[in-house]
Amino acid sequence: MKLFLNKLGRIIVSDDIFDNKVYLRRLYKYFLSGLLVRLVFLPFFFQRDLLSTYQRAAETISTGNIGLDNLQFLTNMIHTSYLLVTKFIFPAVNDIFPVLLEKDTWISWLTFNNSYNVFTMLALFKALYLIFDIACVFLILRLAFDNEPENKLRVFKLWIFNPVLIYVVYIFARHDIIGVFITMVALLLAKKDRKYWSILVLAFAIALRFFPIMILPLFVFYLARTKKDYIIFSSMGVSAVLSVEFLSYFGFGKSVIIPLLNTQHFNYILSSNLELIIHDRIFIFVAVYVIIILSYFHVRKAGFEVLLNYSAIVYLAYVSLCYFHPQYFLWAIPFLVIIFARNRLIMYYHWIQFAMFLVILIYWGDLVTKFVLAPIDHKYFVYITGIIPLIERFYDSAKFVNIFRSIFTGVSLWMIYLIYKDSKNLMGD
Amino acid sequence: MLNRNFKINRVLAVALLVAIIVILTGCTGIFYVPGASYGYYIWEEDDSIFVEWSADRKETEFEGIISTDGEITSHTLKEWEQDEDVIKAGENIVSFSSTLDAEDYSDGFSFTLKDYSYLEFDLKMNDGYDLSRINLGGFLESPEEGTFRIEKDYFEQIETKPWYQRRPFSEFFYKLFSNKYFTFLYLFILGIIIIEILRVTVISRKKKKALWITLSYVLLVAVEVLIYFILKFLVS
Numbered sequence: 001m002k003l004f005l006n007k008l009g010r011i012i013v014s015d016d017i018f019d020n021k022v023y024l025r026r027l028y029k030y031f032l033s034g035l036l037v038r039l040v041f042l043p044f045f046f047q048r049d050l051l052s053t054y055q056r057a058a059e060t061i062s063t064g065n066i067g068l069d070n071l072q073f074l075t076n077m078i079h080t081s082y083l084l085v086t087k088f089i090f091p092a093v094n095d096i097f098p099v100l101l102e103k104d105t106w107i108s109w110l111t112f113n114n115s116y117n118v119f120t121m122l123a124l125f126k127a128l129y130l131i132f133d134i135a136c137v138f139l140i141l142r143l144a145f146d147n148e149p150e151n152k153l154r155v156f157k158l159w160i161f162n163p164v165l166i167y168v169v170y171i172f173a174r175h176d177i178i179g180v181f182i183t184m185v186a187l188l189l190a191k192k193d194r195k196y197w198s199i200l201v202l203a204f205a206i207a208l209r210f211f212p213i214m215i216l217p218l219f220v221f222y223l224a225r226t227k228k229d230y231i232i233f234s235s236m237g238v239s240a241v242l243s244v245e246f247l248s249y250f251g252f253g254k255s256v257i258i259p260l261l262n263t264q265h266f267n268y269i270l271s272s273n274l275e276l277i278i279h280d281r282i283f284i285f286v287a288v289y290v291i292i293i294l295s296y297f298h299v300r301k302a303g304f305e306v307l308l309n310y311s312a313i314v315y316l317a318y319v320s321l322c323y324f325h326p327q328y329f330l331w332a333i334p335f336l337v338i339i340f341a342r343n344r345l346i347m348y349y350h351w352i353q354f355a356m357f358l359v360i361l362i363y364w365g366d367l368v369t370k371f372v373l374a375p376i377d378h379k380y381f382v383y384i385t386g387i388i389p390l391i392e393r394f395y396d397s398a399k400f401v402n403i404f405r406s407i408f409t410g411v412s413l414w415m416i417y418l419i420y421k422d423s424k425n426l427m428g429d
Numbered sequence: 430m431l432n433r434n435f436k437i438n439r440v441l442a443v444a445l446l447v448a449i450i451v452i453l454t455g456c457t458g459i460f461y462v463p464g465a466s467y468g469y470y471i472w473e474e475d476d477s478i479f480v481e482w483s484a485d486r487k488e489t490e491f492e493g494i495i496s497t498d499g500e501i502t503s504h505t506l507k508e509w510e511q512d513e514d515v516i517k518a519g520e521n522i523v524s525f526s527s528t529l530d531a532e533d534y535s536d537g538f539s540f541t542l543k544d545y546s547y548l549e550f551d552l553k554m555n556d557g558y559d560l561s562r563i564n565l566g567g568f569l570e571s572p573e574e575g576t577f578r579i580e581k582d583y584f585e586q587i588e589t590k591p592w593y594q595r596r597p598f599s600e601f602f603y604k605l606f607s608n609k610y611f612t613f614l615y616l617f618i619l620g621i622i623i624i625e626i627l628r629v630t631v632i633s634r635k636k637k638k639a640l641w642i643t644l645s646y647v648l649l650v651a652v653e654v655l656i657y658f659i660l661k662f663l664v665s
Contacts, residue, residue: 029629029630032622032626032629033626036619036622036623039615039622040619043611043615116603116604116608117608119608119611119612120608123611375604376600376601379571382561383562383571385462385466389466389467389485389486390462392464392485392486393463393464
């Protein structure tokens, strides 16, 4: 038994930390503290999207129609399976089930917040994300700093106490952490040079949530050795999306890609643009993205840590230059925390980013500000004066937020420059 | 350097605490921001009853009738636009009609009474009732019905209401207590984590580790029992 536990411990925390009692104790202390912070937020806050996600899952269970949410097919399947399991284990889920099946989203939101077991339900709903988050924190130990336990511990600490992560997963309650976990598995496989598995897992992550597609070209450049590899890896990368498209089209008669291209979310990528003349226009993010990818192409053999740096650059460029929702920021975090462990200066800029991010939240109005507190007392927090009318009373709220948005962009672009410099240093080493 | 950081942290913590208290309790007395807050605000101050309304700079009509079994002895208008807003005050009844918009953030009036035992309100916004936007007293109580009565000493009574019987605390404690199994399991898990943190930090340096850990768990159970009785008292 002891031998088994020893082996398990080594698998979870890596050999270099497991063999040193001081490091192991520090890791345990960080883990417990991080878990405590997460549990404090777990049952009390959420943003309405969490309820919508579980409403779709409940409807899938109720109707048996697995193609209900074909745009997020795999995400819906994960939530449906989880809800089905919890339904059998916890009677509280059955109590709330009629609320989840309510068609009027406003009524279901009010009833959900008003129910006596709202805290239980939120804890159960978000427990799924906690599992993936914990899986991520142990996975990230293996992504960088081999034989550098001190730095590994630093990465662990930076992940476990990352304010963006805690906000997005436990206060805002979004499911992106599942996609982040799958992407991290793909990264680990890439690091271990399991080329095909890595691309296949990344393709799965893309099918789950489209964000990892942004780093697919980096993966292809990093892993490909021959021209044939480029073709195979690129095809594999988009294969999962095409599989979901075929499954959706032939199984449920609905396309995934066409509606997705027409959603406002896709337009976010094109949101910053430079008008030239007549119909001529440059989409800034697209242009910047191409520069990043081409820049990486020239240093693709520089090592795994440079791949991580460039992935951070891609996601930072996205949140710097495009309209984004709070959860999109989460995609940069796994890459950033590894960089922070090497370069503390960049971490301080991340704190400025987070401070600005808190102001930018005002963009999305009551839903992400006072309504997040609604489980505590929905009547009080729905009718309390919102932050937008308060600002609007004295100054144009959009201008106010955009000042902070601009600082956020400025800081993020500066971070990109510092990460680029860090990559140069890594290549020099 | 460490001392300075500690001081800054302390100042920040105190500022945050004050901000939270102000937001949650609405400061002392009534708290609303004309042009941002939305609804009626009614309170008593220096033997006058204040009835004010505010909208978030969108055109909104406010109209209502306030009647009593006593006598209205005087009334004072606040930010009243004579051309657009109407008020009629009788011996025991006041009716009003007013429109707020992008330039007009709030209106209101106050009045004094004598020999009365109740006040009856019938307050509308945009020709309808929106009871959650009628806020009585400093802690923003809302009436249950469109036409509602308050007794003479109503505001004194709600003034004496302890904080835990006021929103949002009352609702929060009610939910915690009505879902006991979850609450106590949740607190127990938090307690275990805290004890574990203490075990690997403070207790590991002590001689009688087992004793300290046993004591910690006994304390945790005692705290749970105590919280049960505190919650029971708070929601009673």
